[in-house]
Amino acid sequence: MLTVNELALESDTPAHVVRYYLRIGLIQPAAQQENGYRLFTSNDAARLRFIRMAKHLGFTLNEIKQITQHAELGESPCDDVRKIIQQRIHENRAKIEEMMKLQERMEQALEQWDLMPDGIPDGNSVCHLIESVEGSEGHCHTET
Amino acid sequence: MLTVNELALESDTPAHVVRYYLRIGLIQPAAQQENGYRLFTSNDAARLRFIRMAKHLGFTLNEIKQITQHAELGESPCDDVRKIIQQRIHENRAKIEEMMKLQERMEQALEQWDLMPDGIPDGNSVCHLIESVEGSEGHCHTET
DNA sequence: TACAACCTGTGCGTTACACATAGGTCAAGG
DNA sequence: CCTTGACCTATGTGTAACGCACAGGTTGTA
Numbered sequence: 344m345l346t347v348n349e350l351a352l353e354s355d356t357p358a359h360v361v362r363y364y365l366r367i368g369l370i371q372p373a374a375q376q377e378n379g380y381r382l383f384t385s386n387d388a389a390r391l392r393f394i395r396m397a398k399h400l401g402f403t404l405n406e407i408k409q410i411t412q413h414a415e416l417g418e419s420p421c422d423d424v425r426k427i428i429q430q431r432i433h434e435n436r437a438k439i440e441e442m443m444k445l446q447e448r449m450e451q452a453l454e455q456w457d458l459m460p461d462g463i464p465d466g467n468s469v470c471h472l473i474e475s476v477e478g479s480e481g482h483c484h485t486e487t
Numbered sequence: 488m489l490t491v492n493e494l495a496l497e498s499d500t501p502a503h504v505v506r507y508y509l510r511i512g513l514i515q516p517a518a519q520q521e522n523g524y525r526l527f528t529s530n531d532a533a534r535l536r537f538i539r540m541a542k543h544l545g546f547t548l549n550e551i552k553q554i555t556q557h558a559e560l561g562e563s564p565c566d567d568v569r570k571i572i573q574q575r576i577h578e579n580r581a582k583i584e585e586m587m588k589l590q591e592r593m594e595q596a597l598e599q600w601d602l603m604p605d606g607i608p609d610g611n612s613v614c615h616l617i618e619s620v621e622g623s624e625g626h627c628h629t630e631t
Numbered sequence: 632t633a634c635a636a637c638c639t640g641t642g643c644g645t646t647a648c649a650c651a652t653a654g655g656t657c658a659a660g661g
Numbered sequence: 662c663c664t665t666g667a668c669c670t671a672t673g674t675g676t677a678a679c680g681c682a683c684a685g686g687t688t689g690t691a
Contacts, residue, residue: 348669362671363648378655380670393613400596400620401589404647410617414608421605421616425597432593435586442583445545449576452544453569461565464558469537472565473554476544492638506640507679522686524639548678632691639686648676655670661663 344374344382354391361391369394369408401431452476488518488526498535505535513538513552545575596620 347365351358364370365381370390372381390411397407406427413420455475462471491509495502508514509525514534516525534555541551550571557564599619606615 346669347671357648358669359650360648366672367647378670380655390613393618396620397614397617398647399592400617401593402617411613414613417608419605419607420614424614424616425600428593428597432590432597435590435593439583439586439590442579442586446576446579446583448543449545449572449579453572453576456569461563463563464561469534469555469558470541470564470568472568473541473544473546474537476540490638491640501679502638503680504678510641511678522639524686634691635689637686637688640684642681642683644681645679646677650673650675652673653671656668658665658667660665 344384345388347381347383350383350388350391353385353388354395356391356395364391364394364404367404367408369404369411400428401435402427448476488528489532490527491525494527494532494535497529497532498539500535500539508535508538508548511548511552513548513555544572545579546571592620 345353347361348358350356351361354361361370365372370383370387373384373387374382376382393411394404394407397410398404402410402424410420410424413423452472456472459472459475462468464470468474489497491505492502494500495505498505505514509516514527514531517528517531518526520526537555538548538551541554542548546554546568554564554568557567596616600616603616603619606612608614612618
């Protein structure tokens, strides 16, 4: 039987993360000592390693919970797994594009600011650098 | 004097977002009605538009709070603004790279799974699809 | 006056942890 | 036996930026 710390070592997971997974019910202790310490088996270490794999593939902890619960009931989670990752691929692509746009905005701004001096704020303006950036009024949707 | 909803319209910001900004003290009501309703001036709308610009450039609400507080005190926030965005450019670049790696992992997995049938979980395995993905044991650091 | 539609402030939920707190455990030293 | 210190434990709270729901107030119309 392993303690939290030993389980953490065995599964290559930080101990505070193991405790977090316990808190949200993603894993359960196999047994409990009289003093309240939680005890685990090597099977729990394997489960934790599975969780790390799934996270590495982009699954959220909630999805992993669903998957393991399905598996406990003997139902195949594979169909859901395929669907989730397809969805995640779409979402991730969109996020990456968004972040690349942001990257461009930031780099353009920094370049533009190179030619501008610092300013003292007055009642009208908070920071003229930020306010000078183009496209702040109608960047996404133009109203007729 | 404007109500929350009118301020939201005036500044092109969703009303619930205005309420959130009020909650965290990013903006303050200029006055208060007897019934507790908060009232604003057109200056607050300008402030809100500034906040949206800064957010569009990747500043966090906390940073924006610092910037506006500096400006209130008559100190120029421009120096901080330059530093923050440089830092943000670095962070964002790293995040984008990380997400592109994830994207590749997900796409490779999905392709690989095309050739694999769904499986029924047994005691040893939770989801053989996920467990079949390479590089899960030693993706970052290989132990001797 | 009754009713519906809308608006108000506020509390809680989200994700995946990080940190702090308060206390328990264990071996060494006196 | 007691204490000290290092380490370990469980749990509460904080994070970013809102989204949603709730109970109640306000306004317009009949």
